[in-house]
Amino acid sequence: MKWWGWGLEDVAFTHEDKPELGPFIERALGLDVGRATASPPSFSDLHVPDPALPDTLSSVLERAVGPEWVSVAALDRVVHGRGKSLRDLLYQRRGDLGRIPDAVVRPGDEDQVGRVLRAALDADAVVIPFGGGSSISGSLEPPREERRPVLSVDVGRLDRVLSIDAESRLARVQAGTFGPDLERQLGARGWTFGHYPDSFTHSTLGGWIATRSSGMQSDRYGDIADLTRGLRVVTPNGVLVTRPVPSASTGPSVREMVLGSEGRLGIITEATVHVRRLPEQRRILGYLFPAWPAGVAAMRDIAASEAAPSVTRVSDAPETLLSFATRKAPTPLDRVKSRALRELLQRRRDFDLGAMCLSFIGYEGDRRHVAVQRNLAERIVKRHGGVGIGASPGRLYDQKKFDTPYIRDFLLDRGALADVSETAAPWSVLPALYDAVSSAANAAFDRLGARGYLMCHLSHSYHSGACLYFTFALNPSGRRDPLEEYSEVKESIQQAFVDSGATLSHHHAVGTEHSQWLEQDISAPGVAMMRALFEGIDPGANLNPGKIT
Numbered sequence: 202m203k204w205w206g207w208g209l210e211d212v213a214f215t216h217e218d219k220p221e222l223g224p225f226i227e228r229a230l231g232l233d234v235g236r237a238t239a240s241p242p243s244f245s246d247l248h249v250p251d252p253a254l255p256d257t258l259s260s261v262l263e264r265a266v267g268p269e270w271v272s273v274a275a276l277d278r279v280v281h282g283r284g285k286s287l288r289d290l291l292y293q294r295r296g297d298l299g300r301i302p303d304a305v306v307r308p309g310d311e312d313q314v315g316r317v318l319r320a321a322l323d324a325d326a327v328v329i330p331f332g333g334g335s336s337i338s339g340s341l342e343p344p345r346e347e348r349r350p351v352l353s354v355d356v357g358r359l360d361r362v363l364s365i366d367a368e369s370r371l372a373r374v375q376a377g378t379f380g381p382d383l384e385r386q387l388g389a390r391g392w393t394f395g396h397y398p399d400s401f402t403h404s405t406l407g408g409w410i411a412t413r414s415s416g417m418q419s420d421r422y423g424d425i426a427d428l429t430r431g432l433r434v435v436t437p438n439g440v441l442v443t444r445p446v447p448s449a450s451t452g453p454s455v456r457e458m459v460l461g462s463e464g465r466l467g468i469i470t471e472a473t474v475h476v477r478r479l480p481e482q483r484r485i486l487g488y489l490f491p492a493w494p495a496g497v498a499a500m501r502d503i504a505a506s507e508a509a510p511s512v513t514r515v516s517d518a519p520e521t522l523l524s525f526a527t528r529k530a531p532t533p534l535d536r537v538k539s540r541a542l543r544e545l546l547q548r549r550r551d552f553d554l555g556a557m558c559l560s561f562i563g564y565e566g567d568r569r570h571v572a573v574q575r576n577l578a579e580r581i582v583k584r585h586g587g588v589g590i591g592a593s594p595g596r597l598y599d600q601k602k603f604d605t606p607y608i609r610d611f612l613l614d615r616g617a618l619a620d621v622s623e624t625a626a627p628w629s630v631l632p633a634l635y636d637a638v639s640s641a642a643n644a645a646f647d648r649l650g651a652r653g654y655l656m657c658h659l660s661h662s663y664h665s666g667a668c669l670y671f672t673f674a675l676n677p678s679g680r681r682d683p684l685e686e687y688s689e690v691k692e693s694i695q696q697a698f699v700d701s702g703a704t705l706s707h708h709h710a711v712g713t714e715h716s717q718w719l720e721q722d723i724s725a726p727g728v729a730m731m732r733a734l735f736e737g738i739d740p741g742a743n744l745n746p747g748k749i750t
């Protein structure tokens with residue numbers, strides 16, 4: 202994992218195989234993509250503070266997990282000091298590492314996790330559980346002013362599917378299992394978990410649970426909160442165990458308290474989760490709608506219908522334009538196909554090529570089920586003026602979705618800042634929410650005198666509403682610190698969410714990035730209840746202090 206950016210050291214985004222992207226970014230942000238103006242410093246130029254790990258704590262930890270699993274190496278501590286939010290990346294690139302952990306500890310089983318936690322509490326040290334390090338909400342960074350020893354507890358050695366109860370369709374999985382390992386181990390036995398966040402390659406089951414994550418196929422499989430049944434969590438009071446029952450009437454749900462707890466209640470070691478048989482067929486088909494309101498209405502009606510697709514997603518016009526601009530150089534056959542499509546759309550008088558919206562709908566199951574579902578969904582698409590554009594855009598989206606996150610580093614190298622803010626609201630609120638966010642972001646760009654671009658897609662549909670996922674990019678004005686200008690745009694968008702009756706985040710968690718909106722979202726008594734929970738379980742504030750509230 203890069204210490205300054207997303208993903209693997211040897212993987213990077215490039216515009217060179219996408220002929221329309223450079224001109225598109227030039228038009229949208231006034232940025233010359235041919236010229237990289239900034240690059241991360243070399244690691245050897247960084248000032249990495251020495252670890253302050255008391256000898257007694259160090260020896261207890263080494264006895265608990267083995268000396269080779271207690272690391273004070275500079276790179277290890279820097280990689281574990283932050284997640285991957287835009288703010289994290291900017292600080293790292295500036296060589297401002299913050300308060301990095303004093304040691305990275307890697308327990309190999311639940312008993313060792315317990316011994317590490319006990320040792321940390323006895324020494325009044327801070328413990329920050331670490332999964333894949335893909336947090337985008339500031340959920341991993343120790344508070345800058347923290348004076349106690351800080352341990353990052355990396356659960357990556359807990360990486361196995363322990364057992365599968367085929368009759369109940371439940372699997373016991375260790376919390377440090379990364380997405381690809383999980384699907385590989387389940388797939389070898391004919392099963393799938395079906396949870397595919399865009400960060401899938403670099404995030405873990407424990408991290409998904411601790412942040413209430415959601416994956417692209419949540420319409421069929423559910424969010425992580427739906428997928429997680431039983432839990433094992435090492436807490437200051439011992440190992441908390443919830444039974445993997447389908448539902449329970451046992452007072453307020455302890456399982457729900459752990460979901461989204463961001464390491465503040467303990468270290469999740471294992472979960473029992475829903476698994477499904479690998480589907481016989483999986484198709485993601487592309488559609489175009491004449492405009493955003495038609496696309497949103499179609500997704501709403503699909504959610505209300507008997508159709509049960511695995512993916513429902515529609516991009517607004519700005520995101521559609523970017524999607525088309527990221528296409529690779531077309532083959533002669535592609536050219537013929539896109540000419541034919543263009544002619545078809547031009548004959549349709551309700552289609553304005555600058556306003557149309559790209560949509561993907563996914564279908565999974567046996568062939569007959571897929572055919573029936575597709576038929577049901579496509580009738581609704583047609584009713585809202587949509588047209589099918591076949592399998593290749595969906596196939597491309599499916600193949601490329603894990604590469605897209607690398608674009609943020611590409612833009613940072615050229616001086617532009619890009620980030621995301623996502624939310625959820627009832628269907629009746631979504632149109633006004635979309636307008637409010639667009640106005641707020643554009644007003645912020647104007648105030649700053651900076652070139653900016655805002656785009657959105659709707660995904661993760663539910664019975665009563667959906668998630669709106671906004672991406673924004675900013676070419677800073679040069680008059681202020683770019684981080685301040687970024688914060689002004691991000692805050693305008695987040696404020697528009699809560700002012701419109703939506704939530705501060707649908708699946709990126711609270712961390713430190715979103716905590717200022719928590720009270721407006723869940724009310725003051727809600728925040729007080731949460732604080733009482735954290736203080737009751739962890740009176741010394743040793744567990745990931747400062748996150749959520």
Ligand SMILES: Cc1cc2nc3c(=O)[nH]c(=O)nc-3n(C[C@H](O)[C@H](O)[C@H](O)COP(=O)(O)OP(=O)(O)OC[C@H]3O[C@@H](n4cnc5c(N)ncnc54)[C@H](O)[C@@H]3O)c2cc1C
Binds near residue numbers: 284406412465467
């Ligand atoms: C490019 C990019 C794309 C993303 N796309 C998505 C997406 O599509 N959907 C989505 O939901 N999220 C997405 N995210 C956000 C992020 O990937 C999720 O929040 C993810 O769930 C974090 O998992 P992780 O294993 O990386 O956890 P980490 O980042 O390591 O930790 C996140 C939080 O969980 C706690 N934690 C981790 N493991 C444990 C454990 N075993 N026990 C207790 N606490 C623990 C940490 O202390 C921290 O508070 C994206 C992030 C990036 C950078």
